[in-house]
Amino acid sequence: xxxxxxxxxxxxxxxxxxxxxxxxxxxxxxxxxxxxxxxxxxxxxxxxxxxxxxxxxxxxxxxxxxxxxxxxxxxxxxxxxxxxxxxxxxxxxxxxxxxxxxxxxxxxxxxxxxxxxxxxxxxxxxxxxxxxxxxxxxxxxxxxxxxxxxxxxxxxxxxxxxxxxxxxxxxxxxxxxxxxxxxxxxxxxxxx
Amino acid sequence: xxxxxxxxxxxxxxxxxxxxxxxxxxxxxxxxxxxxxxxxxxxxxxxxxxxxxxxxxxxxxxxxxxxxxxxxxxxxxxxxxxxxxxxxxxxxxxxxxxxxxxxxxxxxxxxxxxxxxxxxxxxx
Numbered sequence: 001x002x003x004x005x006x007x008x009x010x011x012x013x014x015x016x017x018x019x020x021x022x023x024x025x026x027x028x029x030x031x032x033x034x035x036x037x038x039x040x041x042x043x044x045x046x047x048x049x050x051x052x053x054x055x056x057x058x059x060x061x062x063x064x065x066x067x068x069x070x071x072x073x074x075x076x077x078x079x080x081x082x083x084x085x086x087x088x089x090x091x092x093x094x095x096x097x098x099x100x101x102x103x104x105x106x107x108x109x110x111x112x113x114x115x116x117x118x119x120x121x122x123x124x125x126x127x128x129x130x131x132x133x134x135x136x137x138x139x140x141x142x143x144x145x146x147x148x149x150x151x152x153x154x155x156x157x158x159x160x161x162x163x164x165x166x167x168x169x170x171x172x173x174x175x176x177x178x179x180x181x182x183x184x185x186x187x188x189x190x191x192x
Numbered sequence: 193x194x195x196x197x198x199x200x201x202x203x204x205x206x207x208x209x210x211x212x213x214x215x216x217x218x219x220x221x222x223x224x225x226x227x228x229x230x231x232x233x234x235x236x237x238x239x240x241x242x243x244x245x246x247x248x249x250x251x252x253x254x255x256x257x258x259x260x261x262x263x264x265x266x267x268x269x270x271x272x273x274x275x276x277x278x279x280x281x282x283x284x285x286x287x288x289x290x291x292x293x294x295x296x297x298x299x300x301x302x303x304x305x306x307x308x309x310x311x312x313x314x315x316x
Contacts, residue, residue, distance in 0.1 A: 006254035007286040045262050047284070160263040161244055163252070168240040171233045178229030185223040192216060 002031050009035060013048055018060040021148075025064025027120035033151060033173075034166040040155015041162050054152055058145040061112075065123050065140050072127020104131040105139045112143025113150055115177050251305055253288040253298045260287070260305060266312040274308030275301050 008016035017039055024032040036057060042048045104126055111122040126136050151169075158165045249263045257277070261268040272279040277290055287305070291298040 003252065003254050003288075006252070007288060010254055010256050010259065010286050011284050011289075013284070041259070041262070045258065047282070160265065161249055162263070163249055164240060164244045164247075168237060168244070171236040171240065175230055175233035175237060178226050178233060182223060182226035182230055185219055185226055189216070189219050189223060192219070 002034070005030060005035065006038060009038060009042075013042070014052065014056050017053065018056045021057045021060035022064040025061045025119070025123075025144075026067045027123075031166070033116065033169055034162070036148060036151035037155035037158075037162045037165050037169075040152040040157075041159035042155075043152060044156040044159040050152065050156075054145065054148050057148045057152070058141075061144040061148065062137075062141055065119070065144065066137070068120050068123030069127040069133070069136055072124035073130065073133075074127075104129070105135060108136055108139040109143040112140065113147030114173075115180070116147070116173055117177065248309075251287075251302050253291075253302070254286045256284050256286055257290070257305075258283055260309075264309045266309055270312050271305055271308055274304045 005016070005020055009020070017035065020030055020035055021032055024030040039048060039053050039057065043050045043053055107122055108126060108131075111118040154165060154169070155162060251260055255263075257271050257275075257279070258268050261271055268283075269279060275287075275290065275294075277294065287301050288298050291301040294301070
């Protein structure tokens with residue numbers, strides 16, 4: 001799958017980039033980080049234009065994120081409400097929704113570019129929690145365009161080391177997730 | 193006398209564990225797991241950085257000849273010559289497609305490219 005996607009990017013350029021980032025933002029596991037790094041390498045070789053690549057990939061990601069949010073909001077929330085009523089946890093659900101509304105913005109923003117594996121889950125969770133759509137869109141656009149710009153720039157700078165950079169960034173993302181979890185759990189332990 | 197002096201220590205130790213709630217024990221286990229995860233991925237990052245310094249970028253079937261030439265700092269015409277393919281302007285064909293068009297296994301084409309890169313680096 002990975003090979004086919006990268007072949008498509010190498011051969012067709014922008015349309016392949018747009019299609020893949022859109023599907024990945026919905027939640028289909030596709031190698032989008034590597035795709036953006038390779039795009040950066042193609043930009044540095046003069047095959048693609050930087051602003052066209054960033055604009056198209058950013059737009060595709062935002063569209064995909066809106067689909068994920070919509071599934072959570074209009075497809076998922078009905079199911080969650082039904083389950084919460086069955087389990088008698090409506091109060092709990094309401095408390096979670098309030099928390100998501102309060103912390104939602106930074107959560108959406110950082111999951112676009114810093115902890116990317118969480119992105120599709122945050123979209124769904126924001127929809128389920130009923131996080132206001134316009135605010136979600138604002139943080140989403142900000143985070144996605146910044147994220148795309150960062151990864152394409154990394155690809156431009158390390159244009160001769162794309163596979164190594166992809167492996168490094170993948171592990172870096174999980175290291176950040178683990179570190180944040182350690183800090184959050186440590187904080188809870190100190191407070192309790 | 194000796195037995196009596198040890199008793200309070202043991203009781204206190206059991207007391208601490210007993211005093212810890214189940215929730216706290218789960219949190220401690222989760223904290224250890226998260227720290228272990230950070231260390232494991234941190235170590236992997238360190239290895240990637242070391243590999244980036246000393247190892248060449250591998251050749252993959254999705255890469256085009258100009259892309260491989262760029263990542264390995266050699267001229268594209270040397271690589272085209274090595275795989276006996278006519279170069280095109282703005283060539284974006286992946287080497288998988290080139291191999292298919294030439295009725296050759298991709299592994300053979302990749303091997304020829306690797307050899308040409310090694311030869312070009314050694315110089316005349």
